[in-house]
Amino acid sequence: GAVVSQHPSRVICKSGTSVKIECRSLDFQATTMFWYRQFPKQSLMLMATSNEGSKATYEQGVEKDKFLINHASLTLSTLTVTSAHPEDSSFYICSAPRAGAYEQYFGPGTRLTVT
């Protein structure tokens, strides 16, 4: 099956610093990837759509200047949380659909803790 990886799996950073999370599709090309956030005991909330070669589109209420997304190639999207605050602590998950299919392949997630 299709494989999506994320790096790092866990990160702890100080308040005010920036953190970059990578999402890679390992065995297929993904022109579109999605970034979700999941708080404890809650469901996944879509944050943004990452488009290869063009700007990301953000869901309502998600600050594009705070959550920078870059989709530099057909297999890599990055999410940078800028000037992180403790309330940004969450589980960040990326996903990508294979071409011609509706099911999504999710990465293993990145646990971000901001102290």
Place this chain on the structure above:
Amino acid sequence: SQKIEQNSEALNIQEGKTATLTCNYTNYSPAYLQWYRQDPGRGPVFLLLIRENEKEKRKERLKVTFDTTLKQSLFHITASQPADSATYLCALDDSNDYKLSFGAGTTVTVRA
């Protein structure tokens, strides 16, 4: 407003029994509905997709039904095993643009 509701936060069942999970939605008109499994601290894993013109779909011990009139999907795990213990999420794509909206999930615990 749009809502996706999954029945009870947690379901505890005896090994070998059938687990039935419910997903109800309002103010969506999805062309298809998906079910995912999520283990603690991991990303979701795709299980099944059912289209609006399909009443039922099966995969091994899993069965999904989709009633667009009732706006409901049922997810069944038959002959359940302790390894089936996980959180199960239903997800909708309302606009055919791959952007998924998820329910809160139902956590299933299968006792040996």
